Amino acid sequence: MALLDIQNVSKHFGGLKAVDQLDLTIEKGQIYGLIGPNGAGKSTLFNCVAGSYAPTSGKILYNGEDITGWKPWNICRNKIARTFQIVKPFQTKTVLFNAMVGSFIRTSNTSEAEDMAMEVLKKFHLADKCNVLAKNLTIAERKKLEVARAMATDPDMLLLDECMAGLRPNEVDETLDIIREIRDRGVTIFMIEHIMRAIMSVSDRITVIQFGRKIRDGAPQEVANDERVIKAYLGESYGAA
Amino acid sequence: MNPGSRKKTIDTLLKIMLAVFVFTLPLWLTSPTYLQILIFLFLFAYLTTAWNLVGGFAGVLPLGHSAYVGIGAYTSTVLFITWGISPWIGMWVGGLIAAIVGTIVGIPTLKLRGAYFALSTMAFGEGVRVLAENTMKVGPCVIDGPRGISIPLIPGNNFTAYQFVSKVPYYYIILIMLIIVLFITWYVSRIRPGYYLAAGGEEPEAAQALGVNVAKYKVWAMALSCFLTALAGTFLAQLTLYFYPKQILGLDFSFELAFIALIGGRGTITGPVIGALILRPVGEFARIYLSAVLPGLHLVIYGLVLIFVMLFQPRGLVEPLTRFYDWILNKVSGTATGKEVKS
Amino acid sequence: MSRAPSRGPAPRDTIKSEVTLEAIIQAIINGSMTGAYYGLAALGLTLIFGVIKVINFAHGSLLMVGMFAAYWIIHLTGWHPYAVLFLVIPMLFVFGYALQGIVIKPVLEAQREVREPTEVIIVTTGVWYVLDNLALMLFGAEFRTVKTSITGQVFFLGDYFLPKPQVYGVVITILTSGLLLWFLKYTRMGKSIRAASLDRDTASLMGINQYRVYNIAFGIGAAIAGIVGCVLIPFYYVFPSVGVVFDVKCFIIVVLGGLGSIPGALIGGVIVGLIESIFPMFMTSTWTELIVYAVFMAVLFIRPAGLFGEKRDW
Numbered sequence: 017m018a019l020l021d022i023q024n025v026s027k028h029f030g031g032l033k034a035v036d037q038l039d040l041t042i043e044k045g046q047i048y049g050l051i052g053p054n055g056a057g058k059s060t061l062f063n064c065v066a067g068s069y070a071p072t073s074g075k076i077l078y079n080g081e082d083i084t085g086w087k088p089w090n091i092c093r094n095k096i097a098r099t100f101q102i103v104k105p106f107q108t109k110t111v112l113f114n115a116m117v118g119s120f121i122r123t124s125n126t127s128e129a130e131d132m133a134m135e136v137l138k139k140f141h142l143a144d145k146c147n148v149l150a151k152n153l154t155i156a157e158r159k160k161l162e163v164a165r166a167m168a169t170d171p172d173m174l175l176l177d178e179c180m181a182g183l184r185p186n187e188v189d190e191t192l193d194i195i196r197e198i199r200d201r202g203v204t205i206f207m208i209e210h211i212m213r214a215i216m217s218v219s220d221r222i223t224v225i226q227f228g229r230k231i232r233d234g235a236p237q238e239v240a241n242d243e244r245v246i247k248a249y250l251g252e253s254y255g256a257a
Numbered sequence: 258m259n260p261g262s263r264k265k266t267i268d269t270l271l272k273i274m275l276a277v278f279v280f281t282l283p284l285w286l287t288s289p290t291y292l293q294i295l296i297f298l299f300l301f302a303y304l305t306t307a308w309n310l311v312g313g314f315a316g317v318l319p320l321g322h323s324a325y326v327g328i329g330a331y332t333s334t335v336l337f338i339t340w341g342i343s344p345w346i347g348m349w350v351g352g353l354i355a356a357i358v359g360t361i362v363g364i365p366t367l368k369l370r371g372a373y374f375a376l377s378t379m380a381f382g383e384g385v386r387v388l389a390e391n392t393m394k395v396g397p398c399v400i401d402g403p404r405g406i407s408i409p410l411i412p413g414n415n416f417t418a419y420q421f422v423s424k425v426p427y428y429y430i431i432l433i434m435l436i437i438v439l440f441i442t443w444y445v446s447r448i449r450p451g452y453y454l455a456a457g458g459e460e461p462e463a464a465q466a467l468g469v470n471v472a473k474y475k476v477w478a479m480a481l482s483c484f485l486t487a488l489a490g491t492f493l494a495q496l497t498l499y500f501y502p503k504q505i506l507g508l509d510f511s512f513e514l515a516f517i518a519l520i521g522g523r524g525t526i527t528g529p530v531i532g533a534l535i536l537r538p539v540g541e542f543a544r545i546y547l548s549a550v551l552p553g554l555h556l557v558i559y560g561l562v563l564i565f566v567m568l569f570q571p572r573g574l575v576e577p578l579t580r581f582y583d584w585i586l587n588k589v590s591g592t593a594t595g596k597e598v599k600s
Numbered sequence: 601m602s603r604a605p606s607r608g609p610a611p612r613d614t615i616k617s618e619v620t621l622e623a624i625i626q627a628i629i630n631g632s633m634t635g636a637y638y639g640l641a642a643l644g645l646t647l648i649f650g651v652i653k654v655i656n657f658a659h660g661s662l663l664m665v666g667m668f669a670a671y672w673i674i675h676l677t678g679w680h681p682y683a684v685l686f687l688v689i690p691m692l693f694v695f696g697y698a699l700q701g702i703v704i705k706p707v708l709e710a711q712r713e714v715r716e717p718t719e720v721i722i723v724t725t726g727v728w729y730v731l732d733n734l735a736l737m738l739f740g741a742e743f744r745t746v747k748t749s750i751t752g753q754v755f756f757l758g759d760y761f762l763p764k765p766q767v768y769g770v771v772i773t774i775l776t777s778g779l780l781l782w783f784l785k786y787t788r789m790g791k792s793i794r795a796a797s798l799d800r801d802t803a804s805l806m807g808i809n810q811y812r813v814y815n816i817a818f819g820i821g822a823a824i825a826g827i828v829g830c831v832l833i834p835f836y837y838v839f840p841s842v843g844v845v846f847d848v849k850c851f852i853i854v855v856l857g858g859l860g861s862i863p864g865a866l867i868g869g870v871i872v873g874l875i876e877s878i879f880p881m882f883m884t885s886t887w888t889e890l891i892v893y894a895v896f897m898a899v900l901f902i903r904p905a906g907l908f909g910e911k912r913d914w
Binding site for chain 1: 447448449452453455456459460463464465466467468469470471
């Protein structure tokens with residue numbers, strides 16, 4: 017059974033069809049990529065899964081359970097965590113605080129939450145910065161914190177929204193290692209990304225969407241060579257094989 | 258003893274001295290005027306600390322909290338006058354009612370954006386005041402509209418009736434209440450709801466994605482804050498034995514609470530107390546000595562201090578004051594960065 | 601919020617008085633005219649609120665400053681309030697511009713990262729307290745009046761009377777709103793203001809000096825407050841707390857009409873004016889206050905964008 021099953025989901029904003037009858041399934045243990053030109057509806061789809069929006073129509077099943085329209089905090093309690101494209105750390109609070117907000121979903125005891133948070137921070141090499149205020153971190157560190165914080169909730173599935181945007185090549189590689197590590201620990205990953213080499217190299221399967229519709233899905237190489245995908249990204253003139 | 262632990266010892270010593278000083282103050286400061294000033298100082302420190310649970314921890318700006326002071330005062334007083342119920346019991350009833358009202362009001366309003374929430378609290382506060390000013394009786398209970406309520410004076414010290422001849426018992430009551438509310442604030446900040454509140458106040462979307470039902474916690478904080486605020490309403494009623502809507506339910510009162518917490522440092526535990534410590538004496542003296550000559554000067558001062566604090570120290574004065582205190586401790590204990598010092 | 605006594609025909613304050621069709625129509629007329637200058641007062645606020653996204657709690661105080669400025673100028677020169685208007689407008693504009701630049705801008709800048717800059721609200725509250733109480737200190741609390749050539753005069757429309765000052769107030773309101781709309785639509789600065797109100801970051805990327813726009817918007821808002829002050833002088837009392845009466849009311853109107861919407865502010869003003877003049881015929885005027893608050897809260901919950909505002913993520 018698929019872990020996440022997006023069935024014919026649409027999201028309309030007034031007249032704009034941001035997501036249009038999309039079908040997508042993710043198996044447990046996969047790293048699943050979502051790509052498409054800007055404005056294609058990727059983040060909107062994420063928001064539908066994560067509960068920030070309720071889909072206009074369609075169903076979203078997780079582990080066979082219908083989670084369509086659930087509130088974000090209940091989605092998180094259901095072991096689906098997410099990061100944001102524009103990171104949202106709790107700026108006036110410490111790194112440790114940030115992670116603890118995540119780990120508090122597993123326990124209501126403060127010192128337990130602290131221990132769990134520190135464990136996660138160690139895995140992300142942020143432990144030595146645990147008392148630094150989030151606003152004083154570098155952008156790469158903030159992006160790491162964003163993921164670490166989500167991981168502190170001990171999810172079974174992680175939604176990563178362009179977590180590598182703006183990073184240097186070596187930082188991108190570091191992030192890819194982290195992503196693989198997370199998957200090896202049993203977390204299924206659903207990620208949006210623009211950096212082609214990154215998402216191609218790490219994904220098991222990719223879906224390409226444009227104008228809210230799926231135009232292709234398959235293994236990375238199949239997708240990369242697909243004429244429609246190339247046209248979508250580079251325009252008609254490149255489309256001719 | 259190394260400088261580090263010397264510093265700790267001095268700090269603890271100072272805190273113990275402060276505690277002793279505060280607790281023994283009425284023994285040698287007998288002037289009722291000064292005692293009254295201190296009582297009001299503690300009262301405002303209490304009220305602003307309770308306010309801080311919503312205004313600081315939940316990250317919103319309530320500007321109508323005097324409504325809950327009023328609910329507390331009116332409830333316990335009406336229960337006492339109409340049915341002879343001791344204000345000590347009426348106090349809890351008032352607190353409960355305030356918590357319920359706060360919850361009902363909070364559920365729709367806490368969803369609103371900061372500015373709109375502030376406006377809605379003002380509207381509610383003013384609405385309660387107008388309601389009180391227009392109500393003469395509720396069933397058998399006399400409210401007496403704009404004239405307010407006078408609590409019949411019971412001669413002598415009467416604990417059950419919550420009335421005492423001298424100011425000293427009131428001093429201790431409010432002092433203990435203040436300590437309790439500070440403890441509650443400290444405790445909340447260390448448990449999960451405190452973390453969730455702070456997170457939700459700062460980045461609600463991120464908090465939600467981490468499993469926090471932000472709205473629920475804000476309402477919870479509101480209920481707690483309103484409850485605690487109402488308890489002080491009863492205290493105030495019993496202290497002055499007379500109150501009326503414009504005073505106890507007024508916008509000025511609500512704003513003063515907010516100002517003090519903001520100037521001291523909202524979201525911190527000691528911020529409101531510090532704010533009260535700084536602003537109240539200034540306000541009192543300006544009002545007592547200058548209001549004949551320059552009416553409203555103390556409010557001008559409040560306003561100016563507020564502007565300056567927001568311009569230069571928006572997180573409140575508690576931060577620089579804490580740094581200053583730290584610096585003094587360092588100097589005195591000889592703790593300095595890496596330097597060994599002769600004592 | 602309270603209503604200062606206005607000098608003119610006495611409002612019907614007792615319940616169980618004659619509620620005739622005539623009386624209702626008169627009330628509608630009164631309410632609409634009152635609503636017009638309420639709307640004018642709210643106009644400045646909606647501009648500031650809409651453009652800079654600042655809740656300016658000092659708005660009522662600006663109105664008070666305008667009134668006192670007009671009062672003293674009239675006292676010194678004996679000019680007609682509508683002539684004084686042309687002095688008050690630049691004075692208040694400069695005042696508003698300076699206020700925004702000196703006091704509000706630093707706070708806005710520091711709060712740029714923060715999602716909801718409540719510090720700005722707090723600063724404007726401080727300004728309100730300072731202005732109102734300075735006026736109290738300098739001028740005392742007594743109610744002053746100005747006798748002008750049109751004070752107490754009325755037009756007659758059949759059986760109904762329209763106080764002259766109020767009528768002129770409506771005219772000035774319409775003129776000012778028209779001017780403002782023209783300014784926003786057709787002038788460069790006006791368009792910059794509209795751009796900045798929609799998306800401050802994009803606007804600044806397009807070369808619009810964000811803060812200069814804010815200063816000007818604030819100045820205009822203040823100037824409009826000054827206009828209202830002049831409009832009120834022939835028939836209102838002048839006293840330091842006059843701003844408070846209008847402050848809360850203006851916010852309610854702005855929310856009702858829709859943040860940043862000019863027609864919204866005017867229509868919202870008329871609605872409030874009508875409520876205030878019609879309801880007291882059926883209940884005491886203080887219950888009317890409650891109705892206004894209740895309507896306000898209802899709008900906040902049901903449609904926070906107001907009648908004409910855009911839907912945003914509240």
